[in-house]
Amino acid sequence: MKDKILGIFPLDWRYDITSLPYVRSVLKSRWVPFLIIVFNLFFFTIILMAGVVGGVSAGNYNFAIMFVWILWWVMLMLVFVPFFSRIWCSTCPLPAFGEWIQRLGFLKVRNKLFGLNRKWPKQLKNMWLMNFLFLGTTYTTGFLTTRPIATFILLMAIILGSVVLSTVFERRSFCLYCCPVSGFQGLYSNIAMTEIRCKDPEVCRNHNVSTRAKALGCDYQQRDCVRGNENGYACPWLEVPFNQNRRNTYCGMCFECFKTCPYDNMAFNLRPPATDLVLDKKRGLDEAWKAFMMLGIAIFFFLIMQGPFGFLKDWANAKTLAGYLSYISVHSTFNLLIFPGIFFVFSYASHALGRTELPLKRVFINFSYTLVPLGLMAWIAFSVGIIFANGSYLIHVISDPFGWGWNLLGTANFPWTPFMTGMVPYMQIGGLLLGLALSLDIGFKIARQTFKNRDEAVMGFYPIAAFLTVTTMFLMWLFTG
Amino acid sequence: MKNGKLILLIIIFVLLTSLSLTLAQPEAPREREITIEAYKFAYNPEIIEVNQGDKVTIRFISTDVHHGLYIDGYELKTDAIPGHEGEITFVANKTGKFTMRCSVTCGAFHPYMISYLKVKPDYRLFGSILLALILFLSSIVLMVRKER
Structure with a gap:
C-alpha cells in the first residue's frame, strides 16, 4: 500500500506544472526573473527611501515598516513558503547586486564568475550561522517593526553583506549560509507544495559528461546543471539538481537548471505538503535547532506584538537597558535551551519506551522535524493576527510612501479599518489543528523510520505525539484563549 | 497487549x-463597570474577564496621549484623551477571548497596543x-x- 500524507495524498504523487502551455518557456527565460527582480528592486528602493525619509515615528504610517513587516513577512509565511517553497529567493532583490557583480552583467551567461570564488568554510556549511544571525535579528524586533530607520539599516546590511561575500565566496554562499531569512525559509520549504526535481532520473543517470568537460577534469557527477554551460549558470545554490533524494531546504528555486539541462529533463512539480520531511537523509542538529527557535520566536513575537503585557513591549522596545537585556536573556535562554530541553525530555522518553539501539541524539534530531508543520502554522496564526488588524494601513501608505502629504492613489486618508478580526481566532485554531495533524502524521512516519519494528515505533511515537498535542493546546490557549 | x-x-x-x-457551567449574568486606563503602549488592567450575558460598561481613560479602544469580534470602539473619558456599554453575549486594540495612532508601538477581553465560559477554547x-x-x- 502506498504511503500517504494525512492518509489522503500519496507521497509520490507529482504534477509537473511545466506541462502547462507557456510555463516551461517562462521558467527557461532569462528575462522573466530579471524583470521580476527589477520590479522588486524598484519597490525595495522605495522601501529603503521610506526608511530614511519616511520620517514618521509611528511605524504603522511608514511605507517601509508596513510593506516589509506587515505585507512581505506575512506573504512569506502565508503564501510563498507553504505553496512555492523558496520562490522568494529567486526574486529577492537584496542579493541581486552581488550576483550581478559576480556575473559582470544582467542577462548574458558568463560561466567564469568575477571574484575570488572561494569555497565557503566547511565548518560553516550548515544552518548554525543563520540560526544565530536570525536570533540576533529578533533582538531588534522592537525597533525593526516600529522604527523605519532600523528596517533601512537591516536591509542595507543584507545588501552590503551579500555584495562583499559574493566577491569572496562562490555563487550564492551569502544566501545559503548567512541571510537571516534564508534558514527558516529553507526549513519550512520542506512543507512546500512545490519542488524542482528531474523528470526522469534515468535520463540524468545516462547523461554523459562531454569529452571536453572530462578533459577539464570534470568527474561523472558534473552534469551541465552542476557545472553550467552556454545556456545557464552552474547551480547558484550549489545543489546537485539531478539528485532526487534532496530536500527543498537549499534549493533557491532559481530555475537555472531548467536553462542548463540539455535534455529538458527538469520539472517544477506540484506535490503533497510536507513530503520532504519524510526523507530520511541529511537531518541535522542545526536544522533541529532552527525548528525549535522558530517555534519559540513565534511565541515571543506573539507575546510582544499581540499580547497584553506592557512590560514585555517595554523590554523589546528598550525602554530601559535592564529591560532590554532581560528580553535578550529570556528570549535566548528559552529558544536555545529551555524549549529544546523540554523536547529532549520527550525524546528521551521516546528512546526509552521504543528501546531502540539508535543513539538518543538520532531520535532527538529525527523527531525535531515534526515541529516543522506546527511551527509554520504557528507563524501563520501569528501572521493572520497581524495582517487582518493592520492591513488597512497599507492602503494609506501606498498613496503617501514618504509621508510627504502625497495622495497618489487617492487613499491617503483611508482610515484604520480592522478586517474580519472576529474571525481571526477561528483561522488560528484551524491552522494550528492542521499543523498538529501534519506533525502527528510526519511523526508517525519518522517513528517507523527511526525504530526497528512495529512495537518499538508505536511505543516511541507516544511521547512525541503527546509533546506535539500539548504544544498545540498551549499555542491555541496562547493565541485564542 | x-x-x-x-x-x-x-x-x-x-x-x-x-x-x-x-x-x-456559566455563572449568572450581572452588570459590571470596568475602568481601563491607557498609556503608551498598554492598558491597565491588561486582561478583563466577564461572564457570558453580563452587561459590561467600560470606562476608558487615557493617562498620556490620545488613545483608542477597539474590541475585535464585538466591533465596538471608543477613545480618550487625558481629561476626556470614553465609554462603551454592551452585553457580553459572545464568548471567548477578544483582542482590544488601540484605534488611534499613538506612537511607535501603537499597532501592538493590545489588551484582552475574556468572556467565560470559553467554549471555543474547550x-x-x-x-x-x-x-x-x-x-x-x-x-x-x-x-x-
Whole structure:
C-alpha cells in the first residue's frame, strides 16, 4: 500500500506544472526573473527611501515598516513558503547586486564568475550561522517593526553583506549560509507544495559528461546543471539538481537548471505538503535547532506584538537597558535551551519506551522535524493576527510612501479599518489543528523510520505525539484563549 | 497487549478531560463597570474577564496621549484623551477571548497596543482542545491499527 500524507495524498504523487502551455518557456527565460527582480528592486528602493525619509515615528504610517513587516513577512509565511517553497529567493532583490557583480552583467551567461570564488568554510556549511544571525535579528524586533530607520539599516546590511561575500565566496554562499531569512525559509520549504526535481532520473543517470568537460577534469557527477554551460549558470545554490533524494531546504528555486539541462529533463512539480520531511537523509542538529527557535520566536513575537503585557513591549522596545537585556536573556535562554530541553525530555522518553539501539541524539534530531508543520502554522496564526488588524494601513501608505502629504492613489486618508478580526481566532485554531495533524502524521512516519519494528515505533511515537498535542493546546490557549 | 492498555488509558484521559470541559457551567449574568486606563503602549488592567450575558460598561481613560479602544469580534470602539473619558456599554453575549486594540495612532508601538477581553465560559477554547485531543487519539489508534 502506498504511503500517504494525512492518509489522503500519496507521497509520490507529482504534477509537473511545466506541462502547462507557456510555463516551461517562462521558467527557461532569462528575462522573466530579471524583470521580476527589477520590479522588486524598484519597490525595495522605495522601501529603503521610506526608511530614511519616511520620517514618521509611528511605524504603522511608514511605507517601509508596513510593506516589509506587515505585507512581505506575512506573504512569506502565508503564501510563498507553504505553496512555492523558496520562490522568494529567486526574486529577492537584496542579493541581486552581488550576483550581478559576480556575473559582470544582467542577462548574458558568463560561466567564469568575477571574484575570488572561494569555497565557503566547511565548518560553516550548515544552518548554525543563520540560526544565530536570525536570533540576533529578533533582538531588534522592537525597533525593526516600529522604527523605519532600523528596517533601512537591516536591509542595507543584507545588501552590503551579500555584495562583499559574493566577491569572496562562490555563487550564492551569502544566501545559503548567512541571510537571516534564508534558514527558516529553507526549513519550512520542506512543507512546500512545490519542488524542482528531474523528470526522469534515468535520463540524468545516462547523461554523459562531454569529452571536453572530462578533459577539464570534470568527474561523472558534473552534469551541465552542476557545472553550467552556454545556456545557464552552474547551480547558484550549489545543489546537485539531478539528485532526487534532496530536500527543498537549499534549493533557491532559481530555475537555472531548467536553462542548463540539455535534455529538458527538469520539472517544477506540484506535490503533497510536507513530503520532504519524510526523507530520511541529511537531518541535522542545526536544522533541529532552527525548528525549535522558530517555534519559540513565534511565541515571543506573539507575546510582544499581540499580547497584553506592557512590560514585555517595554523590554523589546528598550525602554530601559535592564529591560532590554532581560528580553535578550529570556528570549535566548528559552529558544536555545529551555524549549529544546523540554523536547529532549520527550525524546528521551521516546528512546526509552521504543528501546531502540539508535543513539538518543538520532531520535532527538529525527523527531525535531515534526515541529516543522506546527511551527509554520504557528507563524501563520501569528501572521493572520497581524495582517487582518493592520492591513488597512497599507492602503494609506501606498498613496503617501514618504509621508510627504502625497495622495497618489487617492487613499491617503483611508482610515484604520480592522478586517474580519472576529474571525481571526477561528483561522488560528484551524491552522494550528492542521499543523498538529501534519506533525502527528510526519511523526508517525519518522517513528517507523527511526525504530526497528512495529512495537518499538508505536511505543516511541507516544511521547512525541503527546509533546506535539500539548504544544498545540498551549499555542491555541496562547493565541485564542 | 501493552499498547491496548495504553490506548485504553489515553481514551479514559481524553474522556475525563472532555467531560470536565463540557461540565463547566456559566455563572449568572450581572452588570459590571470596568475602568481601563491607557498609556503608551498598554492598558491597565491588561486582561478583563466577564461572564457570558453580563452587561459590561467600560470606562476608558487615557493617562498620556490620545488613545483608542477597539474590541475585535464585538466591533465596538471608543477613545480618550487625558481629561476626556470614553465609554462603551454592551452585553457580553459572545464568548471567548477578544483582542482590544488601540484605534488611534499613538506612537511607535501603537499597532501592538493590545489588551484582552475574556468572556467565560470559553467554549471555543474547550472545543479546540477537545479537537486536539481527538487528533492525538486518532493518530495513536491509526498507528497501532496500521502497524498491525
